[in-house]
Amino acid sequence: QSVLTQPPSVSGAPGQRVTISCTGSSSNIGARYDVYWYQHLPGTAPKLLIYVNTNRPSGVPDRFSGSKSGTSASLVITGLQAEDEADYYCQSYDSSLSEWVFGGGTKLTVL
């Protein structure tokens, strides 16, 4: 069981907006550790989407955005495209475990 909680699945139609939540606690996100988001298609290398809560690496479309508040973070994807169908993971550091931790992952289905 992950210390960062994500919904197992979300879905949306092409062009719509979806939000993926990542809920932590006072020992990770709430302790002001930064949040990172990754996109993972099975059989491929995971891809960094968002770093330090809100920043996009070069090459990541501005349809992807991140935010953080209190003990939670969110990834928002606007203008959904078929190619966005993948698994998405949040990641942070947990001071109680002294480990970098991932959320359980969220499968995005584009209807």
Added chain:
Amino acid sequence: EVQLVESGGGLVQPGGSLRLSCTASGFTFSSYAMSWVRQAPGKGLEWVSGISGGGGATYYADSVRGRFTISRDNSKTTLYLQMSSLRAEDTAVYYCAKDIPRFDYWGQGTLVTVSS
């Protein structure tokens, strides 16, 4: 272009050992911390171990501490993971990832199967 290529995976019996390698190119290897992250079948990503750029500091998940050893050879731009006392629950695709805590580049992964 950053490239990370893992190798060394395979089938091993419970209690056995295996050494994974990750050959890096396209960046100044010694300047960056590196990590191993795994994904068990049907499960999510799990951080396993990390090492500083110079190799002087190492970090482990509780699930592997005492059984796995991370190391690096900066002259060969290669990261290693020595795995011993392997268990069925260590079965996973193992990825190497550049930098900590921002895993900004990942390899394609190598599959480790622990089974008799």
